[in-house]
Amino acid sequence: MKYTNILVSVKQKIALVTINRPKKLNALNKQTLTELHWAFTALLTDDAVRVIVLTGSGEKAFVAGADISEFHTFSSQQGYDLAKEGQELVFNFLEQSTKPVIAAINGYALGGGLELAMSCHIRVASDHAKMGLPETTLGLIPGYGGTQRLPQLVGKGMAHEMILTAGMIDANRALEIGLVNHVTSADQLLKRSFSIAEKIIKNSPNALAKSIAAMHAGFSEGVDGYKAEMEAFAACFDSQDFKTGTKAFMSKKTPKF
Numbered sequence: 001m002k003y004t005n006i007l008v009s010v011k012q013k014i015a016l017v018t019i020n021r022p023k024k025l026n027a028l029n030k031q032t033l034t035e036l037h038w039a040f041t042a043l044l045t046d047d048a049v050r051v052i053v054l055t056g057s058g059e060k061a062f063v064a065g066a067d068i069s070e071f072h073t074f075s076s077q078q079g080y081d082l083a084k085e086g087q088e089l090v091f092n093f094l095e096q097s098t099k100p101v102i103a104a105i106n107g108y109a110l111g112g113g114l115e116l117a118m119s120c121h122i123r124v125a126s127d128h129a130k131m132g133l134p135e136t137t138l139g140l141i142p143g144y145g146g147t148q149r150l151p152q153l154v155g156k157g158m159a160h161e162m163i164l165t166a167g168m169i170d171a172n173r174a175l176e177i178g179l180v181n182h183v184t185s186a187d188q189l190l191k192r193s194f195s196i197a198e199k200i201i202k203n204s205p206n207a208l209a210k211s212i213a214a215m216h217a218g219f220s221e222g223v224d225g226y227k228a229e230m231e232a233f234a235a236c237f238d239s240q241d242f243k244t245g246t247k248a249f250m251s252k253k254t255p256k257f
């Protein structure tokens with residue numbers, strides 16, 4: 001697949017997806033969202049890939065938001081259609097991915113950019129990164145899941161403050177409030193993200209997928225997360241990974257999944 005706005009590489013079971021519009025601070029236009037959907041669809045069905053790291057090109061931005069030049073003339077119907085399409089094809093798609101996705105936040109993560117990072121399962125930020133949901137300055141509210149995922153991560157009070165003030169916070173503050181898992185220097189960002197990925201790839205792909213699905217179920221309206229967990233747990237017993245993992249344990253070996 002030939003991409004124009006993203007770069008994709010795979011090394012030792014870890015895929016690196018880089019949003020590559022540095023002159024526009026990697027702002028998410030329609031083409032970029034489409035390419036992200038294509039890339040993730042391909043990576044999720046590629047057995048050579050176990051974990052995906054998502055980052056932005058350049059030193060300045062992960063993603064500085066949805067591309068304002070594309071939606072400033074929209075009607076409410078167009079806004080709804082684009083939000084629905086974006087949420088289904090990229091944001092919810094990533095959150096419900098069967099493979100773990102790590103956001104390596106290498107600079108500004110604003111609006112749709114922070115919403116993209118929040119759709120990932122783990123976030124690592126470089127120490128100069130800045131994060132915020134500035135949509136209310138544009139007369140909008142977050143449209144790619146920000147009003148839902150931010151309170152899940154940082155609690156309702158802090159989410160209200162961030163969205164209503166439209167302010168930016170730095171990486172250390174994001175760490176304090178639980179918005180990111182780790183903060184590193186810019187030159188260690190990918191190394192740190194890959195070292196987390198390397199720990200993950202030692203574990204059962206089936207169990208990773210089911211863990212993500214069960215955790216997601218608990219945050220889904222009308223779904224009993226505990227029941228979803230029981231069902232996913234039970235299904236693991238029929239998997240080859242369960243046989244491999246328990247057999248290795250019993251014979252004091254390291255499992256090879």
Ligand code: DAK
Binds near residue numbers: 025064065081144
């Ligand atoms: N969209 C388009 N272009 C952007 C952009 C963005 N979000 N952010 C930056 N750029 C472009 C700038 O226009 C500039 O382009 P040129 O003028 O050079 O052609 C280039 O990137 C470099 O930016 P700056 O010159 O502004 O760089 P600075 O270092 O001075 O400032 C900044 C960096 C990040 C503080 C600043 O660029 C900035 O404030 N950017 C905008 C941040 C922002 O408000 N982001 C949008 C948040 S709202 C929707 C769903 C979701 C959303 C919208 C609609 N629908 C479903 C319809 C979500 C909306 C958002 O994300």
